[in-house]
Amino acid sequence: MSDIFFISIFDTNYNMFSKASEYGIRAAIHLAHLSKKGERCSLRQVAKAIDSPVAFTAKVLQLLARDGIIVSFQGPTGGYEIPKESLSLVHLSDIVKAIDGDSIYNGCGLGLESCNEKKPCPLHFQFKSIRDELKEMLQTTSVQELAKGLEYGMAFLKR
Amino acid sequence: MSDIFFISIFDTNYNMFSKASEYGIRAAIHLAHLSKKGERCSLRQVAKAIDSPVAFTAKVLQLLARDGIIVSFQGPTGGYEIPKESLSLVHLSDIVKAIDGDSIYNGCGLGLESCNEKKPCPLHFQFKSIRDELKEMLQTTSVQELAKGLEYGMAFLKR
DNA sequence: TGTAAATCGGATAATATCATCCAATATAAT
DNA sequence: ATTATATTGGATGATATTATCCGATTTACA
Numbered sequence: 001m002s003d004i005f006f007i008s009i010f011d012t013n014y015n016m017f018s019k020a021s022e023y024g025i026r027a028a029i030h031l032a033h034l035s036k037k038g039e040r041c042s043l044r045q046v047a048k049a050i051d052s053p054v055a056f057t058a059k060v061l062q063l064l065a066r067d068g069i070i071v072s073f074q075g076p077t078g079g080y081e082i083p084k085e086s087l088s089l090v091h092l093s094d095i096v097k098a099i100d101g102d103s104i105y106n107g108c109g110l111g112l113e114s115c116n117e118k119k120p121c122p123l124h125f126q127f128k129s130i131r132d133e134l135k136e137m138l139q140t141t142s143v144q145e146l147a148k149g150l151e152y153g154m155a156f157l158k159r
Numbered sequence: 160m161s162d163i164f165f166i167s168i169f170d171t172n173y174n175m176f177s178k179a180s181e182y183g184i185r186a187a188i189h190l191a192h193l194s195k196k197g198e199r200c201s202l203r204q205v206a207k208a209i210d211s212p213v214a215f216t217a218k219v220l221q222l223l224a225r226d227g228i229i230v231s232f233q234g235p236t237g238g239y240e241i242p243k244e245s246l247s248l249v250h251l252s253d254i255v256k257a258i259d260g261d262s263i264y265n266g267c268g269l270g271l272e273s274c275n276e277k278k279p280c281p282l283h284f285q286f287k288s289i290r291d292e293l294k295e296m297l298q299t300t301s302v303q304e305l306a307k308g309l310e311y312g313m314a315f316l317k318r
Numbered sequence: 319t320g321t322a323a324a325t326c327g328g329a330t331a332a333t334a335t336c337a338t339c340c341a342a343t344a345t346a347a348t
Numbered sequence: 349a350t351t352a353t354a355t356t357g358g359a360t361g362a363t364a365t366t367a368t369c370c371g372a373t374t375t376a377c378a
Contacts, residue, residue: 015270016175016266016268016286016289016290017268017269017270019270022268022269022270025269025282026269029281092282107174107175109175109176110176110181110184110185110316111174111176111178111181111318112316112317112318113318114318119315120308120313120314121315121316122188122305122306122308122309122314122316123184123251123300123305124314126296126300127175127296129292129296130175130289130292130293130296131175133288133289133292134289137288137289141282141285146281146282147281149279149281150281154279155279155280155281155283156271156278157269157280157281158271159270159271159272159273
């Protein structure tokens with residue numbers, strides 16, 4: 001019998017990142033894309049560009065602004081930018097950390113609090129390998145680099 | 160200023176797996192450990208062994224039983240087992256799939272529905288690399304193998 | 319100086335996930 | 349047959365995450 005007949009109460013969506021982080025990353029890539037051209041972008045424009053809920057995106061952008069990852073301006077002509085000189089310095093790890101904290105660096109795959117190298121859960125080393133690679137990817141991938149994918153229409157940010 | 164002064168509304172816990180999957184994996188490892196010795200284990204014993212909420216664990220074990228990953232017995236002397244002959248066949252991917260579905264194989268890292276090889280999001284290929292490794296790890300790691308870690312007290316399942 | 323356009327920030331609502339409760343069902347043992 | 353012990357499954361509650369609303373604040377510009 002096909003799986004679709006089992007409609008489970010647990011049929012969740014698997015997410016590597018939280019929605020907040022997803023929006024944060026997409027927004028930052030869009031801002032990087034525009035900031036390279038010296039353009040500023042308002043909240044509404046960001047939300048439209050990445051197809052995200054406006055008010056929720058505002059919260060996410062606030063967090064990024066507080067952490068100095070992006071810069072916000074109030075008043076008319078206001079909006080968000082990433083300063084050109086910091087464009088190459090903003091990595092995905094900065095964004096995820098600003099939004100979801102750094103539990104990504106600590107957590108046990110099986111949710112065990114006291115799991116560590118000396119007292120590992122059964123999945124510890126297999127999991128560590130994956131997480132280290134994820135961490136490495138986040139720390140070495142800049143939003144500037146990802147924004148390049150937008151330039152020639154090779155990548156997109158909307159559903 | 161230190162990060163801890165920013166108490167964000169988004170301060171989430173990063174989880175590679177859902178709680179349901181965490182409990183499912185831990186339970187399956189424990190059952191594998193006992194089943195190897197020919198022992199059956201009741202819901203309460205499982206929950207105690209892996210330090211999980213009893214009723215919630217019941218739901219998770221039901222899902223695993225429905226999918227044929229574990230076998231349940233009702234009545235006195237009832238409980239759960241993994242048949243010895245299937246012990247080496249149960250992989251983490253089976254458990255995660257039974258509980259969280261197979262979105263782990265499809266989802267885009269940035270949450271974009273129409274993201275694929277031909278129309279990739281900016282993070283597509285970096286993300287694919289990580290996910291493929293996670294997938295590979297889940298598909299090749301058996302609960303039997305993980306249960307071995309318990310035998311000499313080298314690993315544990317409680318917090 | 320007034321006004322309009324923008325972000326900020328607190329409160330609240332909606333949804334998903336995690337967790338519990340309890341009656342129904344199955345079954346081993348007396 | 350009866351009883352006690354176990355899983356099953358439906359309903360409900362609690363918490364976390366996602367999303368919205370709206371007044372306050374900032375600021376460019378007429």
